[in-house]
Amino acid sequence: MKTPPLPRDLERYADQARPPRETPGHAPVIGRRHGRIDGPAQVTGAAIYADDLCLPRMLHGKILRSPHAHARIVSIDVEAALALPGVEAVITGQDLMTPYGIIPWTEDEHVMAVERALFVGDAVAAVAALDEATAEAACGLIEVEWEVLPHVLDPEEALREGAPVLHPHPKRKGNLTKEIELSFGDPGAGDEAATVVEGDYFFHGTTHAAIEPHCAIGEVGADGLLTVHSATQVPHYLHRALARVLELPPNRIRVVQPAVGGGFGGKSEPFDLEFCVALLSLRTGRPVKILYTREEVFLAHRGRHPTAVHAKLAVDDEGRLQGYEADLLLDGGAYASFGLITTYYSGQLTALPYRLPAYRYRSRRAYTNKPACGPKRGHGAVQPRFALEVSLDKAAHALGIDPIELRRRNFIGENTRTVNELRVGSLGLLTCLDEVERRSEWKARRGRLPFGHGLGVACSAYISGTNYPVYPNEMPLSAVQVAADRSGRVRIFSGASEIGQGSDTMLAAVCAQELGVELTDVRVVSADTDLTPVDLGAYSSRITLMAGHAALHGTRQLAAKVRQAVAEAWEIEKKNVALAGRLALDITDPSRSLPIAEAFALAEARFGTLGATGYYHTPKDVHGDYRGGAIGATPAFSATAHVVEVIVDPETGVIGVEKVWCAHDCGRALNPLLVEGQIEGSCYMGLGEALMEHHEVGPGGRLLAPDLLDYRIPTSVDTPPIEAIVVEAPDAHGPYGAKEAGEGPLHSVIPALANAVFDAIGVRIDTLPLTPEKVLAALDARLEATTDEGGAA
Amino acid sequence: MTLPDPAPALLRLLVNGETRVLPCAPNETLLEVLRYRLALTGTKQGCDKGDCGACTVLIDGQPALACLTLATLCEGKNIWTVEGLADGPELHPVQAAFVRHGAAQCGFCTPGMLMSSVHFAESYTGSEAPEHGEIAHALSGNLCRCTGYTKILDAVAEATLEVAARRGAPGAGEEGGS
Ligand code: FES
Ligand code: FES
Numbered sequence: 002m003k004t005p006p007l008p009r010d011l012e013r014y015a016d017q018a019r020p021p022r023e024t025p026g027h028a029p030v031i032g033r034r035h036g037r038i039d040g041p042a043q044v045t046g047a048a049i050y051a052d053d054l055c056l057p058r059m060l061h062g063k064i065l066r067s068p069h070a071h072a073r074i075v076s077i078d079v080e081a082a083l084a085l086p087g088v089e090a091v092i093t094g095q096d097l098m099t100p101y102g103i104i105p106w107t108e109d110e111h112v113m114a115v116e117r118a119l120f121v122g123d124a125v126a127a128v129a130a131l132d133e134a135t136a137e138a139a140c141g142l143i144e145v146e147w148e149v150l151p152h153v154l155d156p157e158e159a160l161r162e163g164a165p166v167l168h169p170h171p172k173r174k175g176n177l178t179k180e181i182e183l184s185f186g187d188p189g190a191g192d193e194a195a196t197v198v199e200g201d202y203f204f205h206g207t208t209h210a211a212i213e214p215h216c217a218i219g220e221v222g223a224d225g226l227l228t229v230h231s232a233t234q235v236p237h238y239l240h241r242a243l244a245r246v247l248e249l250p251p252n253r254i255r256v257v258q259p260a261v262g263g264g265f266g267g268k269s270e271p272f273d274l275e276f277c278v279a280l281l282s283l284r285t286g287r288p289v290k291i292l293y294t295r296e297e298v299f300l301a302h303r304g305r306h307p308t309a310v311h312a313k314l315a316v317d318d319e320g321r322l323q324g325y326e327a328d329l330l331l332d333g334g335a336y337a338s339f340g341l342i343t344t345y346y347s348g349q350l351t352a353l354p355y356r357l358p359a360y361r362y363r364s365r366r367a368y369t370n371k372p373a374c375g376p377k378r379g380h381g382a383v384q385p386r387f388a389l390e391v392s393l394d395k396a397a398h399a400l401g402i403d404p405i406e407l408r409r410r411n412f413i414g415e416n417t418r419t420v421n422e423l424r425v426g427s428l429g430l431l432t433c434l435d436e437v438e439r440r441s442e443w444k445a446r447r448g449r450l451p452f453g454h455g456l457g458v459a460c461s462a463y464i465s466g467t468n469y470p471v472y473p474n475e476m477p478l479s480a481v482q483v484a485a486d487r488s489g490r491v492r493i494f495s496g497a498s499e500i501g502q503g504s505d506t507m508l509a510a511v512c513a514q515e516l517g518v519e520l521t522d523v524r525v526v527s528a529d530t531d532l533t534p535v536d537l538g539a540y541s542s543r544i545t546l547m548a549g550h551a552a553l554h555g556t557r558q559l560a561a562k563v564r565q566a567v568a569e570a571w572e573i574e575k576k577n578v579a580l581a582g583r584l585a586l587d588i589t590d591p592s593r594s595l596p597i598a599e600a601f602a603l604a605e606a607r608f609g610t611l612g613a614t615g616y617y618h619t620p621k622d623v624h625g626d627y628r629g630g631a632i633g634a635t636p637a638f639s640a641t642a643h644v645v646e647v648i649v650d651p652e653t654g655v656i657g658v659e660k661v662w663c664a665h666d667c668g669r670a671l672n673p674l675l676v677e678g679q680i681e682g683s684c685y686m687g688l689g690e691a692l693m694e695h696h697e698v699g700p701g702g703r704l705l706a707p708d709l710l711d712y713r714i715p716t717s718v719d720t721p722p723i724e725a726i727v728v729e730a731p732d733a734h735g736p737y738g739a740k741e742a743g744e745g746p747l748h749s750v751i752p753a754l755a756n757a758v759f760d761a762i763g764v765r766i767d768t769l770p771l772t773p774e775k776v777l778a779a780l781d782a783r784l785e786a787t788t789d790e791g792g793a794a
Numbered sequence: 795m796t797l798p799d800p801a802p803a804l805l806r807l808l809v810n811g812e813t814r815v816l817p818c819a820p821n822e823t824l825l826e827v828l829r830y831r832l833a834l835t836g837t838k839q840g841c842d843k844g845d846c847g848a849c850t851v852l853i854d855g856q857p858a859l860a861c862l863t864l865a866t867l868c869e870g871k872n873i874w875t876v877e878g879l880a881d882g883p884e885l886h887p888v889q890a891a892f893v894r895h896g897a898a899q900c901g902f903c904t905p906g907m908l909m910s911s912v913h914f915a916e917s918y919t920g921s922e923a924p925e926h927g928e929i930a931h932a933l934s935g936n937l938c939r940c941t942g943y944t945k946i947l948d949a950v951a952e953a954t955l956e957v958a959a960r961r962g963a964p965g966a967g968e969e970g971g972s
Contacts, residue, residue: 040893043901044885044908046836046876053835212840212848212939213902262838262902263939295841501900501940674896678945682899685942709845709937717930717943725944 014620014636017553018733020669021514024581025588030514031737034674037506038520039260039499048260051216051232056288059218060089060129062281063136064273064291065143066300067118067125070370070702071152071165074114074125074145081142082128087135090284091143093126097280099246103238103270103375105472107178107337109168112246112276117150119167119335120370121702122300124273129281129289152702156307156332156367167335167368176368178333179344181629185352185420186324186359194315194323198395201311203768204384206332206696207689208304209377210714213262215301216292217275219282227283228255231275234264234498235538236528238471242271243279254279258528264500265686266376269540270338272301299707303375304696306343306366307332308384314392320402322411324359325392327351327385331366331374338375340366342632346381349633351389352419353462354430354640355411360420371698376540378686379747382463390459390752391767394759403447404458404756405438408642415730422625426637427740429666429730430460433642436664436726441644447760453649455761460642461748464635465668465734465741466543468619477616479547480534483512483555484612485563487605489583489598491516492524493555496536497548499527502743503675504544508552510671511736515556516563517580517597534614542741545671546636547617549736555615562611566604567595620734636734639745640666643684643753649761651780654773656692656758657721661750664726668740673727679742680725687750689715692770807868809834810878818865825849825860828875836876836905840937847936850906851875857913857935876905879912887960888912891953892946899940907936911950915957924954 021029042048079091094113102108113124126143130136153159159167159176166175174180217231227249233239236256244251261268274291281289293301309330315323329347333340348362377383397404408430413419415428437458438444447456470478482494491512499505509523526532536548560580567585568575571593579586585600587593595603605611624634646659661684670676693713697705706712725746731738751769759765764779805818809832816831825842828834828851840848842861849860852874879886888911891897898904914932918924926947938946 036893036896037898039901040896040898041885043898043904044876044889044892045880046834046905048901049835050838050902052839053829055830055833210939211900211902212846212937213838213900214840261900262840263900265939292839295843295845501902503899678896678899678941681942681944682940683942685944686939708843709841710843714937714939716934716937717947718927718934720930720943722926723942723944 014734017550017736018731018738020737022579024579024586025591027581030510030520031671033672035520035672036674037503038509038525039505050213050260050262051218051230052292054218054230054259056218056220059288059290060131060285061133061136062127062129062277062289062291063133063140064124064277065126065140067114067121067123069118069147069149070121071117071119071150073117073148073150075148076146077126078144079126081144082139085135085139085142087131088128088139089287090129090281091126091139092277092280092284097246097276099248101242101246101271102337103339103471104337104341107341110336112273120372122372123335127277127281129285152370154369154371154698154702156330156369159367159369167370178337178340178366178368180365181344181348182363183348183421183629184361188359188361190324190359195318196316196396196399197313198392198399199313200392200767201309202388202391204308204387205769206305206307206374207377207694208299208302208696208712209265209267210709210712211263211265211267214293214295214298215268215272215274216290217278218288218290219278220288221282221286226253226255227279228257229275229279230257230259232261232268233258234261234268234500234540235270236498236530237496237535237537239271239275240530243276246276247279255531258498261498261500264539265378266380266540267303268500269376269538270303295709296707299704299712300372302372302696303338305377305383306374308347310385310388312388312392314396316396316400320397320400320407320410322355322357325357325389327362327388329362329364329385331364333366333368334371334373335368336373338373340375343376343381345629345632347385349421350382350464351385352421352423353425353638354413354428354460356413357420370702378683379463379744380541383748383751386461386748387752387769390749391755394457394756405434405443408458408460409434422630423634424623426734427668427730427732428462428638428640429728430640430642432728432730433640433664433666434460436728437642437644437662440724440726441646441662443644453651453761455757455759456644456646457753457756457758457760458642458644459749459753459756461745462638462640463741463745463748464541464633465546465637465639466635467541468623468634468636469631470537477618479536479551480614480616481548481551481555482534482612482614483559485516485559485601486611487598487602489518489601490522490524491518492526493552494526494533495548495552496533497527497544498539500539502539502544502679503672504539504548506675507545507549507671511549511552512556515553515560517585518583542744545739545741546735549739550617551615553615553736554617555613558613558615559611562608563600563604566607567600569607570603637668637732637740639668639740639742641745641749643749645750645753645757647754647757647761649758649776651762654776656771656776658688658754660721661688661723662726663723663746663750664728665742665746666728666730666740667742668732668735669729669738670727671737671739676727676742677725680746681723683744683746684723684750685715685720687747688720688754690770691751691754695770805865806870808872810874820866822865823861824851824863824865824868827865828860834875834877838902838905840902847910848903848906850909850936852909852913857910876908879908886912887956888915888950888953891949895945895949897941897945897949903936903938907933907938907946910936915950915954918954918958923951926951
C-alpha cells in the first residue's frame with residue numbers, strides 16, 4: 002500500500018513544537034526536574050478535596066441501591082423515610098426522567114431507576130438529612146416493591162436469542178451495544194505465511210480503585226445559581242449533563258473541581274451522586290454532600306471491560322508480520338458509558354507500533370446485568386495489546402527469533418501511516434527497545450536463566466488525546482486565559498483537570514518558561530466552569546498536549562507584548578529582548594536587564610491590562626475517511642517498551658516480579674520527575690492487573706470483592722523495583738515536542754510479564770490474572786502431557 | 795431528637811501538642827472526630843474500614859488507623875496528624891523529601907503515608923541508609939494508587955538519614971512526631 006503524503010498542518014505546529022529557548026545564563030524551566038507546585042499543600046494536609054469541604058447548613062445525602070441484578074419497580078413508598086426526624090428530602094427516579102450518557106448516541110442511563118434496576122447497586126432513591134446516619138436510616142425506611150426479572154451476567158449469553166434485554170430499542174439487536182467489523186489491506190495476505198499463531202485470550206475486569214472515593218456537594222447560592230463541587234475529571238461534561246438532566250440553562254450552573262484524589266478514568270463521566278446532590282440542594286435550599294462508601298465506588302465502577310479475544314497472527318520466515326486478525330467480545334455491564342468508543346479503541350489502536358500489511362477485526366460489546374464498564378487508564382487498548390504481544394512472543398519462539406529482534410524488524414517507522422490510516426509522527430520505539438534490552442542485560446541473560454527464572458518483552462503505542470470531542474463541534478478542545486500584572490505575578494485560567502498527574506504544574510511551567518518568571522510566581526486557577534475557559538477534561542492523555550498548546554499560544558502573545566514594551570523603552574529590537582529568571586534581558590548587552598515586575602509595568606503602561614487568550618484545535622486529516630476512521634486518531638503517538646523479570650515458584654505457583662524496566666517515549670519530558678512518576682504509576686497499575694486484581698461479579702450479580710482488602714491492589718511490598726527510562730523523540734505536534742506519559746506505559750507491562758512467565762517455566766497462561774492456581778494448573782497439564790507422551794513412547 | 799446519637803460526653807485529647815476538649819458520642823471514630831469535630835481534614839478517609847491506610851495517625855507515637863479507632867478510647871492520649879508535622883513554616887524532612895522526589899501525585903494517600911513514613915524514619919536505628927525493602931515493609935499498610943511507591947521509597951530513604959542526622963545534632967532529639 003502506498004503511504005499517503007503527510008498533511009500540511011505540520012507547519013502550523015512546528016513553531017510551537019520547538020524546544021524551550023536557552024537564554025544565556027538561565028536554565029529553561031521546561032525540562033527541569035522539579036516537584037509539583039501543589040506539593041507543599043499536599044504534604045501539610047492543606048490541599049482541599051471534595052469531602053474536606055463543609056458548607057454552612059450542609060445536609061448529608063445517601064443513595065438507596067437495588068439488591069437485584071434485574072428487577073422492575075412495582076412501587077416505591079417514601080412516606081416513612083420522609084417522616085423520620087432529620088430527613089429533609091427524598092427523591093426517586095421519577096424526579097429525574099431525562100436520560101443521559103457521556104456519548105450523545107448512547108444516552109441510556111437515568112440518575113435513578115425509572116422503571117427497572119439493571120444491576121445490583123443501581124440507584125433507586127436518594128435522601129438528604131441532617132447527618133449521614135439519619136440519611137442511611139431513612140434509606141432503610143423506603144419501601145420498594147420489586148418484581149424480580151431474569152438477568153444475564155455473561156456477554157456471550159447476553160447476545161443469544163431469548164436473553165433478557167436490558168435496553169429494548171427498535172434499532173438495536175438484543176443486548177449488542179455496538180458491533181464493528183473493519184478490514185484493512187489484503188485480507189488474504191497471511192495465507193501463505195510460514196507461521197500462524199492462533200489463540201484465545203481473556204482479559205478480566207479490573208477497576209481504578211483511586212484512593213479517594215467519589216464525593217460531590219450541591220449548593221444553591223443566594224442568587225439562585227446552582228454550584229456542584231465534585232471529584233470529577235471532566236467538569237465540562239458534568240456541566241453539560243447537569244444542565245440537560247436538571248433541565249436548567251447551562252449558565253445557571255457552575256461546576257467546581259477541588260483537588261482530586263486520583264481518577265484513572267474512574268471519574269470521567271457524570272455519576273448519580275452529582276445529579277442527586279444538585280436536585281436535593283435545589284429542593285432543600287441547603288448544600289447537600291454525598292460521599293460514596295468504598296463499596297459504592299466499586300458499584301459505580303466504569304472500569305476495564307472484561308474482554309475475550311480470539312487472535313490470529315501470520316508471520317513469514319524472517320519474522321515479518323503478514324497479517325493479524327482479532328475477534329473481540331467486550332462485557333459492557335448495564336450501561337453504554339464510553340462503550341461505543343471502547344469498542345472501536347479495542348480494534349483501532351492495535352495496529353501500532355508495527356507495520357501490519359493486513360489487519361482485520363471484529364469487535365462487539367454486550368450489555369450484562371453488572372456494574373457498567375468504561376474507560377480505565379489505557380482505555381480499550383490494553384486488552385487487545387495483551388493478545389497481540391503474547392502472539393508475537395509465540396511467533397518469535399516458533400521461529401527461533403529473539404523477541405526483541407522480532408519487534409525491531411516489524412517497527413512501523415516514523416512519519417508514516419498505519420494500515421488503518423492513522424497518521425504517525427515521531428515514534429521512538431527503537432530507542433525504547435535498545436534501552437530495555439541493554440539495562441536488563443537481555444542478550445547475556447535471556448534463555449540462560451535457570452528454570453523458574455525468566456525475562457519477557459512487549460511494546461505498545463498510545464494516543465496523546467483524541468482528535469475529536471465527545472460531541473461533535475468546531476470549538477477549541479482546550480483554552481486558557483493568561484494575565485500578568487505589575488507585581489510580577491502571572492495567572493493562568495484553564496479548565497484542565499488536575500487529578501494527580503501534574504497538569505497544574507505543567508501549566509505553571511509553560512507560563513514560567515515563556516514569561517521568564519519562577520514557578521512560584523504563577524497562580525493556576527483550574528477546572529471551575531465559572532472562572533475558566535472550557536477544557537474537555539482529563540482523559541485520553543490529552544492535557545499536556547492540548548492544554549499545553551493552549552498555554553503556549555496564550556503566554557507567547559503575552560510575552561510578545563512585554564518584550565515589545567521593553568524593546569521600545571530600551572530602543573532596541575524586540576527580538577533581542579528575552580524574559581528569563583525574573584528578568585527582562587537584552588541579549589546583545591548582558592549588562593542591561595530589568596526586573597520582570599518592572600517589565601510587566603512597562604507593558605501595562607503601553608498596552609493596558611495585560612492579558613491574552615490561547616486555544617488548541619487538533620490538526621485535521623490524521624485519519625482515514627471510513628466510518629470510525631476518526632476514532633484512534635491523535636495528534637501524536639507515544640511509544641513504550643517493557644522488559645519484565647520474574648521468578649516463578651513451581652511448588653506454589655507464585656509469580657514474583659524481580660524487576661521492571663520501562664522505556665517510554667514521551668516526545669519531550671517537560672518535567673522528567675513527573676514523567677517518571679507517570680511511568681512508575683502506570684507500571685504498578687498494570688502489574689496489579691496482571692497478577693492479582695479482579696473486579697469479579699458472582700452469582701446473582703453481586704460483587705465478590707467490593708473492598709480494598711479483597712480487591713487486592715499491590716502494596717509497597719508487592720511492587721517490584723521499577724526502572725523508568727524517559728526516551729525523547731520530540732513530535733512536531735506536541736508543545737515543545739511533548740507527547741503523553743500517563744497511560745501508554747501501562748499497556749505492555751502486562752504481556753511482558755506473561756511472556757516472562759513463559760520464559761521462566763515454559764507454559765503459557767493466556768487468561769488474566771496470572772494467579773498461582775493457574776500457574777500450577779498449567780504446570781500440571783504440561784506434566785501430564787509429557788508423561789502421556791512418555792508412556793506412549 | 796434529631797441526631798440519633800445519645801448525648802455526647804466530653805472527650806479530652808492532646809492533638810498535635812494542643813489540648814482539645816470536645817463533645818463525642820460513644821460510636822464516633824477518631825477519624826470522624828478529627829475531620830468533622832476538629833476540622834483537621836488533612837487525615838483522609840479512603841475506605842472507612844481499615845483497608846487503605848489513608849487515615850493513619852500517630853497515637854502515643856504509634857501508627858494507628860483512625861477509622862478503626864473509637865474516639866472515646868483515646869481519652870487523654872497524644873494524637874499526631876499530618877497538620878502537626880511541620881515545625882512552623884519548616885517542613886519535616888520527610889515532608890520535604892516527598893515534595894522533592896515527586897512522592898505525592900494526587901496526594902490523597904499522602905497524609906497517612908507520611909505518618910507511617912515519619913514513624914519509620916524517627917524510630918530507625920540503623921547507621922546506614924535503610925534498604926527499600928525495609929521501608930516498603932513499614933509502609934505496606936498504606937495503599938497508594940498513583941505512584942507505584944518508587945518515589946515514596948526514594949523519599950523516605952533519603953529523609954531517614956536526615957532525620958537521623960537531626961537527632962544527633964545538639965538541641966535536636968525532642969520527639970518530632972510523637
Ligand atoms: S480510611 Fe482508615 S484504613 Fe481506609
Ligand atoms: S498519590 Fe494518589 S494515592 Fe498516593
